[in-house]
Amino acid sequence: MKKVILCAAALMCGTMMFAQSNTSDVLQTGNGNDAEVAQTGLTNDSDITQTGNNNDYQTTQNGTSNISTATQTGHRNLGGGPGLTWGTLQLGTNNLSTTTSDGNDNNTGTAQQGNNNVGLIDQDGNGNYANGAPSAAFFGLLQVGDDNSAVIDQDGNDNFGSSAQRGNDNDYRTTQNGNDNFSSTTQTGDRNNGTYLWGTNQQGNNNFASSNSTGDDNEAGTGQYGNFNTSSIDQIGDRNDANGGFFGNYQVGNGNTASISQIGDDNDAQNTQIGNANNASTSQMGTFNVSTTDQLGNLNISSVMQDGFANMSDVNQNGNLNTSSVSQTGTTHMSTVTQNGNGNGSSVTQNN
Numbered sequence: 001m002k003k004v005i006l007c008a009a010a011l012m013c014g015t016m017m018f019a020q021s022n023t024s025d026v027l028q029t030g031n032g033n034d035a036e037v038a039q040t041g042l043t044n045d046s047d048i049t050q051t052g053n054n055n056d057y058q059t060t061q062n063g064t065s066n067i068s069t070a071t072q073t074g075h076r077n078l079g080g081g082p083g084l085t086w087g088t089l090q091l092g093t094n095n096l097s098t099t100t101s102d103g104n105d106n107n108t109g110t111a112q113q114g115n116n117n118v119g120l121i122d123q124d125g126n127g128n129y130a131n132g133a134p135s136a137a138f139f140g141l142l143q144v145g146d147d148n149s150a151v152i153d154q155d156g157n158d159n160f161g162s163s164a165q166r167g168n169d170n171d172y173r174t175t176q177n178g179n180d181n182f183s184s185t186t187q188t189g190d191r192n193n194g195t196y197l198w199g200t201n202q203q204g205n206n207n208f209a210s211s212n213s214t215g216d217d218n219e220a221g222t223g224q225y226g227n228f229n230t231s232s233i234d235q236i237g238d239r240n241d242a243n244g245g246f247f248g249n250y251q252v253g254n255g256n257t258a259s260i261s262q263i264g265d266d267n268d269a270q271n272t273q274i275g276n277a278n279n280a281s282t283s284q285m286g287t288f289n290v291s292t293t294d295q296l297g298n299l300n301i302s303s304v305m306q307d308g309f310a311n312m313s314d315v316n317q318n319g320n321l322n323t324s325s326v327s328q329t330g331t332t333h334m335s336t337v338t339q340n341g342n343g344n345g346s347s348v349t350q351n352n
Helices: 002-019
Strands: 023-031 034-042 045-053 056-064 067-075 089-093 096-104 110-115 118-126 141-146 149-157 160-168 171-179 182-190 201-205 208-214 222-227 230-238 249-254 257-265 268-276 279-287 290-298 301-309 312-320 323-331 334-342 345-351
Touching (some): 023 034, 034 045, 045 056, 056 067, 096 110, 110 118, 141 149, 160 171, 171 182, 208 222, 222 230, 230 249, 249 257, 257 268, 268 279, 279 290, 290 301, 312 323, 323 334, 334 345
Parallel strands (some): 045 067, 067 096, 089 110, 096 118, 160 182, 182 208, 208 230, 222 249, 257 279, 268 290, 312 334, 323 345
């Protein structure tokens, strides 16, 4: 009986050790592929599939119950660049990383330092970077904290996408459909969101989008449909909204420029441009300021600056070569500018 008990105990111990072990699967089809996997902890799962030639990937999971899946199809795809910094690095618990590169000469990098983070990178095309500039390795996704989620989808060639989140419960999504687009995103704080409609959505070529939010509960969204458009969103404070029911910066056409800067709390700004070569700039400091700018046509220029409390600005330009300037300092000012036609000019200044 004693021998039976000892054998049963040994079997249970072996079963527990097996159940808590790490799992790694590497499948390579082709020539010159390289995969490195290092897992320290319990119940981590790593899968690397490489089909083609001269692909490189590196997975390091230091913690428990992390899952990393990497698929490279094509030639010379890298997980972390020439220095392998980093094709998936997860330090913590219950992180999920999925990376797919389908094409040639793509570069991906993911780093998640915390718990319950989700990072997804999907690249379909050639020469796409979700790991920093071609000459300097960085992370396509860098998440430091808990319960963050970031997604980068690049469908085209020579696109660059980077998203960094530091804090908890942040969300962001980047989608680039075209060629030579650039997107850089930073969210620092808690519950910042770039997914209500889209945190960066570029469908075209040679578009540039940057979004930076520092604080808590901020919203940011960019939609660019066309070529050579430029969008920037910068928010410092809490509960600022540059997304709302529509995009913060929404551009349909070519060569448009839109910028939003909000410093303070509970501000709301939206720029909409439909046409070509329009320029819209919105700057708000203080609390509860609201700005809406709509440009329909070509070569229109709008500048809005609000500093104070509960100021409101509404600018509508319908035509070509219109210019509008709004400056409001103080409290509860309201300005409405409507321009229909071509070559109109307006300047509004209100203080108290």
